[in-house]
Amino acid sequence: MKCPTCNKEAEIIGNLFRPFCSERCKTIDLGKWAAEEYRVPSKEKPPEEFHRSNGHSTHHEDIED
Ligand SMILES: [Zn+2]
Numbered sequence: 001m002k003c004p005t006c007n008k009e010a011e012i013i014g015n016l017f018r019p020f021c022s023e024r025c026k027t028i029d030l031g032k033w034a035a036e037e038y039r040v041p042s043k044e045k046p047p048e049e050f051h052r053s054n055g056h057s058t059h060h061e062d063i064e065d
Pocket residue numbers: 003004005006007008020021022025
């Protein structure tokens with residue numbers, strides 16, 4: 001079995017991190033998925049525009065205050 005992260009041969013028997021060869025490769029893969037999930041929505045909604053529409057309600061609150 002090859003490790004999906006580094007493509008090195010990974011132990012199957014007694015390997016707590018399979019299909020990864022080590023805890024490090026497992027962490028890297030999980031981090032990669034988390035980073036991609038985080039990257040997709042921020043691509044469709046740029047933080048700048050989100051802040052701008054947020055600024056509208058902030059302005060409204062400012063008037064009431
Ligand atoms: Zn690996």
